[in-house]
Amino acid sequence: MEKLLQVKDLHVSFVTYGGEVQAVRGVSFDLHKGETLAIVGESGCGKSVTANSIMKLIPSPPGKITAGKIIYNGQELVTKEEKEMRHIRGVDISMIFQDPMTALNPTLTIGEQLTEGLRQHQQISRQAANQQAMDILDLVGIPNPKERLRQYPHQFSGGMRQRIVIAMALICEPELLIADEPTTALDVTIQAQILELFEKIQKETGIAIILITHDLGVVAKIADRIAVMYAGKIIEVGDKREIFYHASHPYTKGLLLSVPRLDRPEEKLIPIDGTPPDLFSPPVGCPFTARCPQAMEVCEKVYPYQTALSDTHQVECWLQDEKARKPAVL
């Protein structure tokens, strides 16, 4: 499969009065055309920062990409000027945000907000743009698109607004959609509908999706591959089955154990004790050491190298080392 996006050793920092926060500390991953990659992790692990970096929407200052490469379709994005990025945003890569209640401008009609990107990037008449807007509203499942175009965001429900936000992201037919917690602000029934919409869109347009979420239920439904982030690093990546059934990093295992399962109601949820490390001064070793039930001496001192468990499944953990696998001799 062709690689659409390659992120190589990405480092992003925020310079604040308190010092430099290293939000992303060497993230690398690939994304193939038409694939859905989910980036999961708890709040503050750097998953949103990674997503915003791809679009170069990190507020700067204070944010800055300090190292690494983002290669989209052969183009290096990190070194691109703001002006060049404008021709990529919305056209090649689109992004949708968490809260549909605030992502739409309350003073402009839906039609205006849908078509403005289109008319910015393409030579297209207002009429043709409106037609395209109606088609896309139809695709995302909004009835009466013609009347709806003239309405304002406050005349739509939350789920409808998220559909509009998705329509807005899709209207220029991008190849990559970055969805930053697209269902977090919605109630559960609407969440399911929106996820089904993602599946439908992917089937019809062949778009690649990067899904940022902390909700493993969402991931199980639509992801092809999963990258688990912790303290600014991807600690385990693999396809969906590998992560759900053969998770090998203690953090991934902990995440899975802390999600309720309908098929095993008698099981207790096991939370992960402790809190993530302070990213002002991240630990030199594995950042999960302090919370890890299987922590060893080496974990604290040296960051683990990457171990490939299969072609698609990689993990960064000392437990995979030969010495750790041997049963302890007492």
Added chain:
Amino acid sequence: MASYIIKRFLIMIMTVLVIATLTFFLMHAIPGSPFNEERGTNDVVQANLEAHYHLNEPIYIQYFIYLKSIATLDFGPSIKHPTESVNELLGRGFPISFELGMVTIIVAVLSGIVLGVLAALKHNGFIDYLAMACAVLGISIPNFVLATLLIQKMAVDWELLPPATWSSPMHMILPTMALATGPMAIIARLTRSSMLEVLTQDYIKTAKAKGLKPYKIVIKHALKNALMPVVTILGTLLAGILTGTFVIEKIFAIPGMGRYFIEAINQRDYPLIMGTTVFYSFFLVFMLFLVDIAYGVLDPRIKLHKKESD
């Protein structure tokens, strides 16, 4: 919309009526009469004069005569300008005051918004500090101090602009500057703070993610939302500018309505007090009405007509 306008119009009439009534009783509560300064009048002449202007009638009769003249919009002759009616005086003075007021409000709003937006975009930069320093000065310096300073420097010392009167665009510059600086400063500060808030909103990020050009993001997405507080304060600023014109007209010897207003009160020229007050209050109430209409234009969430059934 039509029912809203009719309703607002009735409220406007009521407001003006209340102001007019208060003015009437306050005006008669001030001791003295229009003829106190007249010399060589004996009691008979005085009585005749009072009878001519209905000042000998009981107060409630005078009040009804007063209400009638408001209703017919004919304020009768001025006592101190016997050759002219109040309507004629207003007709002469108002266009000039209106011109001064409008030029001032346009200058204040446009420059205030531009300064505020620039300051917000260059937040914590040089332009921001400069604009806000100017704004603090503008708010702190009273317009009559600024007016005399401007006349001294621009007209007397450097001889760049005419010092007074109102005849050409050149004459308008100094009075407008003196009058517009305060409101401009307030608008600039308000625009800046609300722009800063709007620029952090999610929909601005959405607009950026669409790849829109920066000026489009600022003007179409940010400014329209940031202007709501500015529109809110516009009503108060209009009142401020209105009263400011009295002072500024006096300093720059502008033949507007302001001098009649002050003169009339000093001389107890009852018909003229009544005419200017009713006129000013009606004008102000009408401007506030326009401000309310502007809300609905800027923000579709504010409905001016009856609630839609959801």
